Amino acid sequence: MSRQIILASGSQFRADLLSRFSLPFSCVAPEIEERERAGEPPEKMAGRLAGEKAEAVTVRFPHAVVIGSDQVAVCGDEILRKPGTAERACRQLSKLRGREHRLCTAVHIIAGGERQTYTFLNIARLLVRADLTEAQIAKYVQQENPIACAGAYKIEGSGIALFDEITCDDWTAIVGLPLIRLAKILRKLDIELFG
DSSP states (O other): OOOOOEEOOHHHHHHHOOOOTBBBOEEEOOOOOOOOOOOHHHHHHHHHHHHHHHHHHHOOOTEEEEEEEEEEEETTEEEOOOOOOOOHHHHHHHHTTTTTTEEEEEEEEEEETTEEEEEEEEEEEEEEEOOHHHHHHHHHHHHHHTTTSSOHHHHHHHEEEEEEEEOOOOTHHHOOHHHHHHHHHHHTOOOOSBO
């Protein structure tokens, strides 16, 4: 009997990533408030929120395998939020020029029934080109409309041209769901990834 798999997310980016595996899953948006805690490091914040998302959905589907994920972008000590508007996206990218920032992507999986849990963190380091002009930034934002993306870019599109260097273990983590580690855990749970 196949196990029900639920992605605890309303993110189309994460759903598109998970759909690379040939397995049926559903998406359920967790109803949690994503709040920062004073003095909480971004890595811990991402892990806590991924866990809260998975737990919130597990309460409703206690026998499913629930996958929660969260991503926190940080430059220096400043957390980079989703810009929400083109103007704020341009400002965010301008601020990142010539600077390295980190994307901390955490995943928390709860295997319902037996309540096995798995948690992991992926940290990507990204260096935005110092030579980007305001006109190039504005053109990029107009083309890609990355207003729902922390950092104001979509790495899977033309946003790759914004960077001088990217260091990470799994490029899918930058989009929002690290598939290499996730696949290892799903295989541990005897979930077939090739249909």
